[in-house]
Structures are given as structure tokens and as C-alpha cells.
Amino acid sequence: MRRASAVFLTVVVVLAGLTPVAAAAPGDAAVDPAPVEATTAQTADNESAPADPESDRLGWENGYWHNESIDIDQSDGLTEAELNATVSRATARVEVIRGLEFDMAPPVEIVSREEFASSGNRSSSEAFRTFDDTKFEALFMIGESEDSLEVQDENRGATVGGYYSPAADSIVLVADNQSELQVDELTLGHELVHAIQDQEFNLTAYTSETRDGANANSGLIEGDANYVQHRYEQRCGEGGSWNGTCLSPESGDGGGGPPNMGVYFLNYQPYSDGPSFIAATYRQGGWAAVNDLYDAPPESAEQVIHPDRYGTDPPTAVELSDQHGEGWERVRPENRLAHAEVGQSGVAAMFAYPLYADRPGVQGYARNVVGPNTWLNYTDSQQLSQLDPLNYGFDAAAGWDGDRMHFYQNTAGETGYVWRLVWDSPEDATAFRDAYAELLAYWGAEQVGEQTYHIPESSGSSFADAFHATVNGDTVTIVNAPTTDSLSEIRSSADPQVATPTATPDPTATPAATSPDETADPATSTTNSPGFSAVTALVAVLAAALLAGRRR
Incomplete structure (x- = not known):
């Protein structure tokens, strides 16, 4: 059924982890439209589950409505039954926000950060290592004495919150609490967006061999997932329709700060600018307009940073001849x-x-x-x-x-x-x-x-x-x-x-x-495919910059 050859990896950033205070930017709330019109079944309060529909529909998945309460205590980790219920309800919630129906909910596994970090080692040719080392040296991010691939793996191990694998059609969530594996529902929702993107648009079709091309693709894919996550978080917050029902993990004992903020920022751009790019498109034509972007994705990260340049300002193909000497x-x-x-x-x-x-x-x-x-x-x-x-x-x-x-x-x-x-x-x-x-x-x-x-x-x-x-x-x-x-x-x-x-x-x-x-606690994470998770160490770094900025 699935594409066995697919190798497109996704990892997710929890946007809220990047902000010292979870405050909306001007207009943020305005771009979140009114909730989906409720039916009689959907209007039941969170204390009782409405009747199941006769057939599958948006907002209901595998026996759970998007707005019903589920009896879960994850202080000592989740049982298999609790995880299944959490995933089913989160899938229904993503359907309501994104307006797409899942073919099926993907299986979800939770692993500890320690286990995830130990799986990140990779082997590469000497030529590629030299290529990558020199690229990051040119950007003044990783010095000559460091191995760029090792730094990126350390970043990834420290800050990845989860990923969706199209090849396996499955989600893996990374838990900072090593003893009791718990779910961050916003991260789960983000990864579920990637799953439905794959079902609808085939994520394996969006590849690039350059960082700019990868960030352009991620501006669409991660922008879509982060925008949905933003609206998911609004519904979980005070005054939201799901307030008091969304799961978040206890403070973890893992994670720590990623080692290099420069590498983090290089890869974080789609997660910062992508949601605004998607929001601008949504305001013009709703989810149908966002869906159309998958037929014509941005040509450069510039078009995501500056949405007004999308479709009108293609990047220049730069010509550069070699003039190196003997030796x-x-x-x-x-x-x-x-x-x-x-x-x-x-x-x-x-x-x-x-x-x-x-x-x-x-x-x-x-x-x-x-x-x-x-x-x-x-x-x-x-x-x-x-x-x-x-x-x-x-x-x-x-x-x-x-x-x-x-x-x-x-x-x-x-x-x-x-x-x-x-x-x-x-x-x-x-x-x-x-x-x-x-x-x-x-x-x-x-x-x-x-x-x-x-x-x-x-x-x-x-x-x-x-x-x-x-x-x-x-x-x-x-x-x-x-x-x-x-x-x-x-x-x-x-x-x-x-x-x-x-x-x-x-x-x-x-x-x-x-x-x-x-001031010198660099932190970061990266991967060359959608999604990765900011951790609390990054909050302190950005908050320190905010404080310093006020004292200029």
C-alpha cells in the first residue's frame, strides 16, 4: 500500500518552545477563523462523548470526537490504550483544523531522548565531509577544527521532538522524561499534519539537494504544519474550545541545549516564516488555496520570507566558473x-x-x-x-x-x-x-x-x-x-x-x-526534512537577547 522506497524524514519544532512568553503576534488570533460549524453530535460538552456517526467524517476518528474528554493520566507514562485514544482524538482535531480527512491514522511510537540521540550517527564519504565542513565554515557557524556532521547530529539529538516517516507511514515522538514516556499533544498534532500531507500530496515528491531548496520546500510543508499547530494551540488555550483537555508532558530530565545556534537558525527559518506564508495564502483563499501551493511550491526561501515575492521573483541561477591553480x-x-x-x-x-x-x-x-x-x-x-x-x-x-x-x-x-x-x-x-x-x-x-x-x-x-x-x-x-x-x-x-x-x-x-x-550557551537543532523541536534551553537564550535588546 505504501511507498516502500520512501525515505523522507520529518522532525517537528514546537513553536511555543521558542517564545519566552506564549503571546500572539499582532493579527495572530485574527487569522484563526471561527471554529468549524458544529453539528448536534459535535456540540456535546467535554464531559460526555457524543454518539458515534454512522460513517467516518471530519472531526471523528476511530471512535473519538475532536471535542470529547478522554480519561488519561500520563504522570507514569501512557498505556497502549491511552496512547491510541490520544492519537485518535488528536487525529480528529487535525481534521477539524486542516479540513482534510485521514485515510487512516498512522501508528505512533514514543522513545526517550537518550534512545533517539544514540540513533543519529551517520557515515559519509570523505569528500562529502569536506564539502559540508567547508560550507559551514563559510557561514562562520562551525570552525575548522569541528566536524559539521557531528555538530548537526548533536543538534538533532538534543532538540528533535518527533518525526513522521513516509516510508514507514508512522510517527515517532521523542520524550524528554526518560522514565515515563509522555506525549506533547501539540507535537503529536504537528506530526499528524505531516501524515495527512503525505496522504494527500505525497511528501516524497518534495526534495532538494541545496539548503535553499530544502528551506523553500519546508516553508510550505513546515509552514502548513506549524500554522495548524498554532491554531491547535489556540484551541487548547484559555477560551479555546479544547481548553483543559490537551495533553502536555511534565518537565523532562533530558534534552538540554543544542550546541550551535547558527546551524539552528539556518534550519529554523521555514518554521518561523512558513506559518506566516501559509496564513497569508489562507486569508486569500482558505485551505483550497493552501492546497494549491503543493502544485507550485516556493522556489526559494526568499519567497517564504517575503510572501509577496511568491510566484513573481524567481531566484537567479548564479554562474561561477572555476579559476583554481595547480595543487x-x-x-x-x-x-x-x-x-x-x-x-x-x-x-x-x-x-x-x-x-x-x-x-x-x-x-x-x-x-x-x-x-x-x-x-x-x-x-x-x-x-x-x-x-x-x-x-x-x-x-x-x-x-x-x-x-x-x-x-x-x-x-x-x-x-x-x-x-x-x-x-x-x-x-x-x-x-x-x-x-x-x-x-x-x-x-x-x-x-x-x-x-x-x-x-x-x-x-x-x-x-x-x-x-x-x-x-x-x-x-x-x-x-x-x-x-x-x-x-x-x-x-x-x-x-x-x-x-x-x-x-x-x-x-x-x-x-x-x-x-x-x-550569554554563551549555544543551542540548536536541525535536519534536512520537515520538523524539529525547540527545548527550554532555547527560551533562556532568546530571553537573554530580549533583555539585552531592552538595555541597548
Whole structure:
């Protein structure tokens, strides 16, 4: 019955976990339409179950209505019967919100975080490891001495809340409480959305070999699931039709903070911008319009960040020829694209990461590129938006129109790269180039030429290298090499223009509003398929940024 070859993995983010206070952004409540018109059977109060219908219908699944109470105590974990009842009712609730009927509810398994984290190890070719390491080094997220795949696996193990597997047509929920496995109903609801998406639209059809393409697809798939989850949470909250009946786990003893906020932000973009993208579509044409998106998904993450550009502003296919010299070779992993495209998500995450990074010698938050009040989306009541908490559309990233990265390695095992970005206008290109220079300064760079920078080993930075950044109209080209002398070996046109070294001072560092341990606790999670779960450690990090932003 199912597609045995399907390997599309999904993992879910609990959006509420990202917000210090679960407050709706301006208009959030307004986009949640009135409840589905009730029938006599649906209007029964939560103390008694209405009669079962004669045939399956929206809002009823496997003997349970969406609005009936179920007698469950999960303090000592869930029995199989309790789990089945919880899944059946949650399935009915997703049907009511999303307006789609399940063919069948998928089986659900609960595992401990410890068990899930131990299953994340993967084997990859040396070429792919070099490719991936260099990509994250280019984004100033993972240093040269670290293994990017290990960092991503650690992120995933720490923060995944659950996933839906199309190949197995099943859901796995990850519980932080190691002794009693409990359900977070919002996470369950999110994963059930993925199950019905797969039944209706075939999730295995949405694949990409680039980060920008993956985030574009996830902007639709995760945006849909997170928007449904947002409305599910509203119904569970005070004044909602399901208030007092929704299950949430006790405080867990697992999880902890994921290790890298930069990687987290790169992958979190669809979960922040996707719900707003879906909400905008829903307001125009209801769920029918959202369903139509699956026939024409966004072409880039930019179209999710800026919904008005969907269907009107396709990304530029960036051209980039190789100009490397003798002794260097292009890194080309087998069975995948030999270049990377990180998109506006990658650019924005790169600039935001210093807010949370722990760079030796720099105290407090770096605000030379983007500050907390720019990065975090506040509501009129000065709370972090629940629907769209992070701003990936600030000025230094908003003009992105396309990018392409090539990676190189020499016989000594050293690496370098060329990153070309095309912008909507020359002014946007210059704005990015200026912000990039400020980012280099944050990571310890000294300017050694008009277009050339060097991060010395003595800076203590994880990114000690040489950089050459030029602007030509609407195009920026960045060349990286181990030394200034080797820049032209990576790209022959990269003239270092070495002058008398003039140190570029570190950006002005505002004293930390909290202790160094509190400001330097990076956290993150990621996977290259829908869904992953934020944990409580992330709340503290974003709350610290919010506090620091108020003290600027």
C-alpha cells in the first residue's frame, strides 16, 4: 500500500518552545477563523462523548470526537490504550483544523531522548565531509577544527521532538522524561499534519539537494504544519474550545541545549516564516488555496520570507566558473550537486549567529550587523511573536536573489572556497558587502588591503583564514584561502592587494546583561526534512537577547 522506497524524514519544532512568553503576534488570533460549524453530535460538552456517526467524517476518528474528554493520566507514562485514544482524538482535531480527512491514522511510537540521540550517527564519504565542513565554515557557524556532521547530529539529538516517516507511514515522538514516556499533544498534532500531507500530496515528491531548496520546500510543508499547530494551540488555550483537555508532558530530565545556534537558525527559518506564508495564502483563499501551493511550491526561501515575492521573483541561477591553480582541486562529492546554495536563510543566520556565539575575548552581544531588536519579532505588547519569532528579512539579507558556493582542497588537506551572491540591486550588494566586513571584524579579522582581510591564528578565532570580497554591480564574490598569498591560488582574479596591515578594531562590545555562561550557551537543532523541536534551553537564550535588546 505504501511507498516502500520512501525515505523522507520529518522532525517537528514546537513553536511555543521558542517564545519566552506564549503571546500572539499582532493579527495572530485574527487569522484563526471561527471554529468549524458544529453539528448536534459535535456540540456535546467535554464531559460526555457524543454518539458515534454512522460513517467516518471530519472531526471523528476511530471512535473519538475532536471535542470529547478522554480519561488519561500520563504522570507514569501512557498505556497502549491511552496512547491510541490520544492519537485518535488528536487525529480528529487535525481534521477539524486542516479540513482534510485521514485515510487512516498512522501508528505512533514514543522513545526517550537518550534512545533517539544514540540513533543519529551517520557515515559519509570523505569528500562529502569536506564539502559540508567547508560550507559551514563559510557561514562562520562551525570552525575548522569541528566536524559539521557531528555538530548537526548533536543538534538533532538534543532538540528533535518527533518525526513522521513516509516510508514507514508512522510517527515517532521523542520524550524528554526518560522514565515515563509522555506525549506533547501539540507535537503529536504537528506530526499528524505531516501524515495527512503525505496522504494527500505525497511528501516524497518534495526534495532538494541545496539548503535553499530544502528551506523553500519546508516553508510550505513546515509552514502548513506549524500554522495548524498554532491554531491547535489556540484551541487548547484559555477560551479555546479544547481548553483543559490537551495533553502536555511534565518537565523532562533530558534534552538540554543544542550546541550551535547558527546551524539552528539556518534550519529554523521555514518554521518561523512558513506559518506566516501559509496564513497569508489562507486569508486569500482558505485551505483550497493552501492546497494549491503543493502544485507550485516556493522556489526559494526568499519567497517564504517575503510572501509577496511568491510566484513573481524567481531566484537567479548564479554562474561561477572555476579559476583554481595547480595543487588545488574542486571538492565534488559523489551522487550529489558539487556546489551549495544557502539562500537568504543562510545569509541571515550567518549575521544573526554572533548574538549567541561564544567568541573568546569578546564580551556581550555583537550588534554591529544585527541586534536583538532587529532579529527578534516583537508584538505590540512587547512579547516575542508566537507565529513568526525571528526576522530573516533584515536589510543585510533582504536583497538576496541567488548564490552559489564552490569548495576546494589542496594536496596538504587545506580548504578554501568561492561564494558568489547576486542581489536585487547594486545598493543591496553593497549593503551585504559592508555587513560582511563587520562580520569579519567580529570574528577577529584585520584589513590588509582594500578588499582583503585576514583572521590571524593569534586572534583565537575558529575561522583563521584570508578573505577577499569584491562588489561588481549587483554581484558580490567572496574568496577564502588559508593565507592571503594563496587567495589567487583559489581564484586567479582574487588580487590580495596587500597593504600595510591596518588592524580593524573589534566591534563595540556592550557589557553582557547576564553572566558569560548565560550569554554563551549555544543551542540548536536541525535536519534536512520537515520538523524539529525547540527545548527550554532555547527560551533562556532568546530571553537573554530580549533583555539585552531592552538595555541597548
